[in-house]
Amino acid sequence: MPLPIEIVLFIFLLTTAVVIARLEDLFAAAMLTGIFSLLSAGLFTIMDAVDVAFTEAAVGAGVATVFILCTLSLTAKREYQQPTRILPFIVVGITGAALIYGTLDMPAYGDPDAVPHGHLSAKFIEIEEKAFLSQDKHAAEPAQHGSGEKAVGLPNIVTSILASYRGYDTFGETAVIFTATIGVMLLLRTRRREKKVSPPNRDQMETTS
Amino acid sequence: MRMREKIILRVVSKAFIPFIFLFALYIQFHGDFGPGGGFQAGVVFAAGIILYGVIFGLDTMRLAVPERLMEYGIVLGLILYGGVGIVSLISGANFLDYDVLNAHDPTHGQHLGILLVELGVGITVTCAMTTIFYALAGRGEK
Known part of the structure; x- marks a missing residue:
């Protein structure tokens, strides 16, 4: 509800x-x-x-x-301004209806039995929880466990997964941002004007300071 | 930009921008314990810089945040991230395995590694957003 x-x-x-x-x-x-x-x-x-x-x-x-x-x-x-066309509207309507039909198969919001929750997430949470609880009891005990799994040991499990378990992915994402920005710069940036930064708007500076 | 007359916008944003930066730094360095991390901190920081640029004009913004510096920053963040991976590789572990970064306690190694890696993400995202703003807004200047 x-x-x-x-x-x-x-x-x-x-x-x-x-x-x-x-x-x-x-x-x-x-x-x-x-x-x-x-x-x-x-x-x-x-x-x-x-x-x-x-x-x-x-x-x-x-x-x-x-x-x-x-x-x-x-x-x-x-x-x-374009004249109203009926065909694009129908195409968009059908696509939208298909997407809504697709969501009917998805697990309910917050369903603990949903597939993504049953596989790796449960494992990560289990490892981290054990490490976190054991840290409280014996601080000296290294974050090592019977199953041979190593824990990251941060309170925020999202950060643990993002930066450590999934460190490769995050590295890739950062590289994507890098690449995308290079693309934008190549496409959009005007040629760098070589004039020495002319005293930028004296009066503006005065009002700013 | 006819922003010079908008006194309320100028005063209010001037008061707010330091807090936006402070909040971004909090998201960045408290990401181990609370919600947030490099990407979130980066976009909040960039939003603060871009707000400054929108209110005070591109020329003033260029003085505060040099365009060239931002371009280097995009690369620097990525190199920092990859550098952590290389260091752990040299120390005899897998790429981006932070356990070896601290000789005594793998958990501390993980903390250090994650801190540096998130910092790299934050720097790259901030500089990327600012550079895109410079590219877009710079076109409209002339």
């Missing part, structure tokens, strides 16, 4: 999505995408995914909105 706050947030989320799709003023749409991300961040917090909520609030509501606004300042403020 969903909490009332969840229902309210989902209704807001849905409304925002529909309004974004229908708006022609792109500036307003950009601001609404920020609100959409903020609502998602609220939902993630309720679902105890605080890490994801941080990211969504900072990237989705903050940085990405600024990026969209930057893009708008380079392109157009209003959507290009």
Whole structure:
């Protein structure tokens, strides 16, 4: 049974999505995408995914909105008017219906018997929990266990999994961010102007300081 | 940017930006114990820097956070992450096995390794976001 706050947030989320799709003023749409991300961040917090909520609030509501606004300042403020076409609407409708049909097979939210919870996560939690409990009793005992499994021994198990058990993956993700930024720089950056940084806006500096 | 007249925005954001940075550092270094970690801290830090740029203009931002420095930072973070892996490799363990980083206590080694690795992620993410902002906003300057 969903909490009332969840229902309210989902209704807001849905409304925002529909309004974004229908708006022609792109500036307003950009601001609404920020609100959409903020609502998602609220939902993630309720679902105890605080890490994801941080990211969504900072990237989705903050940085990405600024990026969209930057893009708008380079392109157009209003959507290009097109005659209403029926075929794209049908295609999108069928795709959406198929996606919703797909979710029917997914395990219920918070189901402890769901497949992802039964395999490795249970093992990680078991190892870390044992290490953590044994740390309290005998601090000197190394985090070593009968099964020969080594524990990381951090209080926050998410960090343990992310940075140690899954250290390779996280290294790969960092490399992806690196590569993506190089791509953006190659595509977007104007040639570096070689002028020595001209005394940047004297009057602006004065008001700043 | 006609931000010079927006006195409320300037004053409020000026008061808030230090706390955004402080919160980002908290997420970064408290990630072992509470929610958060390198990526989250990186984006929050970048959000603070970009807020500064939006409010005070690109030229002022370039003085505070040099563009070149940010570009080096993207590489530096990745090298820090990979460097930890290389160090553990040299110490005779597998790549990114932090147990060997502390000779006495593998748990402390894990702590140190995770701290450094998360720092690498944080640096890369902050600098990547800021560089993308520079690339996008820099185009609109002329």
